[in-house]
Amino acid sequence: MINTSKKLPTGSVIGIIGGGQLGRMLSQSAKILGYKTVILDPVPLCPAGQVSDHQIVGNYNSLSAANSLSNMCDVVTYEFENVDLNCLLKISENIDVFPSPEILKISSNRILEKEKLRKIGAPTVEFFPINSIDDFNQAQKIIGFPMIIKTASSGYDGKGQKLLKSEHDIDDYLINSIKIKKAFIAEDFLDFNCEISVICARNIEGEIITFFPSENIHENHILDISIVPPRVSKKIISSARNLAKNIAESLDLVGLLAVEMFLTKNNELLINELAPRPHNSGHYTMNGCETSQFTQLIKILTKQPLGNSNLSCASVMINLLGDLWINNSSKPNLEKLNKSKNIFVHLYGKDEPRIGRKMGHINITSNNISDAYIKAMEIKSKLSN
Ligand SMILES: Nc1ncnc2c1ncn2[C@@H]1O[C@H](COP(=O)(O)OP(=O)(O)O)[C@@H](O)[C@H]1O
Ligand SMILES: [Mg+2]
Numbered sequence: 001m002i003n004t005s006k007k008l009p010t011g012s013v014i015g016i017i018g019g020g021q022l023g024r025m026l027s028q029s030a031k032i033l034g035y036k037t038v039i040l041d042p043v044p045l046c047p048a049g050q051v052s053d054h055q056i057v058g059n060y061n062s063l064s065a066a067n068s069l070s071n072m073c074d075v076v077t078y079e080f081e082n083v084d085l086n087c088l089l090k091i092s093e094n095i096d097v098f099p100s101p102e103i104l105k106i107s108s109n110r111i112l113e114k115e116k117l118r119k120i121g122a123p124t125v126e127f128f129p130i131n132s133i134d135d136f137n138q139a140q141k142i143i144g145f146p147m148i149i150k151t152a153s154s155g156y157d158g159k160g161q162k163l164l165k166s167e168h169d170i171d172d173y174l175i176n177s178i179k180i181k182k183a184f185i186a187e188d189f190l191d192f193n194c195e196i197s198v199i200c201a202r203n204i205e206g207e208i209i210t211f212f213p214s215e216n217i218h219e220n221h222i223l224d225i226s227i228v229p230p231r232v233s234k235k236i237i238s239s240a241r242n243l244a245k246n247i248a249e250s251l252d253l254v255g256l257l258a259v260e261m262f263l264t265k266n267n268e269l270l271i272n273e274l275a276p277r278p279h280n281s282g283h284y285t286m287n288g289c290e291t292s293q294f295t296q297l298i299k300i301l302t303k304q305p306l307g308n309s310n311l312s313c314a315s316v317m318i319n320l321l322g323d324l325w326i327n328n329s330s331k332p333n334l335e336k337l338n339k340s341k342n343i344f345v346h347l348y349g350k351d352e353p354r355i356g357r358k359m360g361h362i363n364i365t366s367n368n369i370s371d372a373y374i375k376a377m378e379i380k381s382k383l384s385n
Contacts, residue, residue, distance in 0.1 A: 008074055008302040010034030015073035015095075016048060017060065017088075021348040021358060022079035022278045023048030025286070029294035035302060040069045047348045048079070060084050070095045075301045077255065079277055081108040082154055098204075098301055099255035099276040106251070107274045110185045111152045117271050120250040122243060125262065125270050130184040133175070139186035140167070149174065152183035157356065158221020163189060192262040195272070196230050197281040198244035201296040202253045204303055210241040211293065212311045214281045216260075222356055225376065226281045226317040228288060229369060232263060240269055247274065256297050258282065280319065280358070287344045287363040288315035314369035316376035320360040322353030324383055332383045334360075342366060343379070 014030050016023045019041030027037040027048050037052040042059050049055035054072065058065025066087035070076060075096045078088070081104065088101040106112045111129040118124060128139040130149070139147070145167070151160035164170060178184065195216045202208040215230030216223055230237065244259040251257070258279030260272040282293040291299075291307030299306055324332050338345040347360035362379065366372035 007304050008035070011036065012074040012302065013038055013053070013072060014298070014301055015040065015069045015076040016052070016079055017066075017069070017076065017083050018079035019043065019046030019048035019052075019055065020079060021047050021360075024051055024348055025283075025292075025294045025346070026077075026079065026278060026297060027052045029292065030298045033295065033298050033302070035298065038069060038072050040065055047350060050349045061087060063087050063090060066091050077277075077297065077301055078104070081156075081275065081277070083108075099251075099253055099257070103251050103253060103255075103257075103276045107276050109153050109183075110150055110155075110273070111183060113274055114185065116251075117247070117274075120247065122247055123268065123270050125190055125272065126188040128186045130178060130186055131181065133178055136175075136178055136184075136186070143186050143188050146189035148187045148189045150185050150187065152185055158218075161221065190262055190264060190270070192264055193267070194230070194232065194263050195260065196232065196236075196240055196263060196269075197258055197260045197279065198240050199279055199282040199285075199293055200244045200248040200253065200257045200259065201293070201300060201306055201309070202248050202255070202257075203300045203306055204254050205305075207306050208245060208248060209296075209306050209309050210244050211282060211285055211289065211309050213237055213240045214284060214317075216281050220356070222321065222358075223280045223319055225319070225380075226284055226315075227369065227373060228284050228311065228315045228317075231369075236263060236267065236269065243269060243271065247271070255300055256282075256293060280361075281317075283346070283361050284315035284317045284363055285309065286346065287365050288313055313365045313367055314372045315366075316364045316369075316372045318362045318364070318376055318380055319358060320347075320362065320383075321355070322350075322357035322359055323355050325353035325359065326355060328384065334362075337362065337379065342372075343375070 013036045017040045019039040024047040030037045039048045039052045039055045061084040070091040114127045146165045196213045198213045199211040215227040217225050248257045258275040262270045278293045285292040289309045291309045334345045342365045344363040364376045
């Protein structure tokens with residue numbers, strides 16, 4: 001249900017489903033603009049719960065928890081894709097939910113997502129949906145090897161994915177998973193030039209902007225660093241922004257949409273996946289743009305015009321994973337870094353470091369990207385010593 005497009009007065013309450021770092025930074029931006037936030041997350045004092053007005057400690061699939069959230073708030077959003085769709089649809093009968101549950105339904109299922117992209121004419125990597133062993137046999141004929149196979153839903157940071165270089169990599173676990181009707185998608189495994197992403201922001205009036213694209217380098221399928229501007233041609237930058245804008249408009253987005261893309265060896269952009277929420281590759285916007293991705297989303301949720309999101313400087317973002325705490329003899333010395341000019345450390349309030357767990361990030365800004373990149377590499381090598 002969409003209400004009239006009037007600005008929500010300050011003091012209004014924004015509900016956020018999911019209490020991780022994205023919810024935390026969203027909540028911090030809401031506070032700066034004078035709004036209140038309520039978080040729904042099963043873990044007490046989760047990263048977002050620490051900086052919000054209230055936390056409902058409840059499971060994501062609990063309708064009563066979702067109803068409590070809806071009763072306390074003026075608008076609801078979510079910070080991750082594995083939100084319970086039925087709960088979201090139910091509460092959307094009584095409260096604005098942005099982005100719409102329909103968009104979440106598409107983006108949380110890789111098959112629906114790729115089929116939708118194909119339908120709207122957005123280029124994707126070659127894919128084949130797998131719901132049975134017959135489909136899997138067919139996929140091997142059509143896609144061939146190397147092939148990447150991904151669970152249709154619930155995957156993130158490379159979880160639920162397997163690279164099949166040849167038929168020898170097909171194991172019993174995969175065959176049994178297909179037999180028990182777990183849905184997968186098979187994709188051509190690309191030897192790409194680089195990965196870039198574009199975050200699009202669109203409000204209820206249809207006002208739309210795209211943030212400057214970021215070049216993303218992953219390690220073990222987890223984002224390691226983002227480089228902005230990306231090291232690609234102006235033409236690619238403008239095509240990437242146009243692609244993202246067209247997808248957001250085709251989905252009638254109200255909110256943020258991160259569009260992940262591959263740049264192939266033939267200089268062709270192919271869409272990898274969509275995320276209707278703030279995105280790790282957009283963390284540079286906190287120090288590299290006048291209006292960050294988080295502030296932009298708060299403006300959208302509270303029915304305000306969008307802010308200026310032009311690039312104010314070049315940025316490199318480094319993710320700080322739990323590995324740094326676990327693999328080194330001493331804790332990373334972040335206090336010293338934070339005192340340096342043009343270096344911004346953001347921590348997520350997570351007590352327990354784990355391998356692959358995102359603990360924080362560092363933005364390094366400069367008036368030119370090679371300088372920011374060199375500084376970022378120096379910091380990265382010092383941190384892992
Ligand atoms: N078809 C593909 N070809 C080559 N690399 C891929 C392909 N799909 C995914 N990857 C690599 O794995 C990373 C994670 O995959 P992705 O589909 O984005 O899932 P998620 O981010 O949800 O875990 C991508 O950023 C990319 O580095
Ligand atoms: Mg991804």
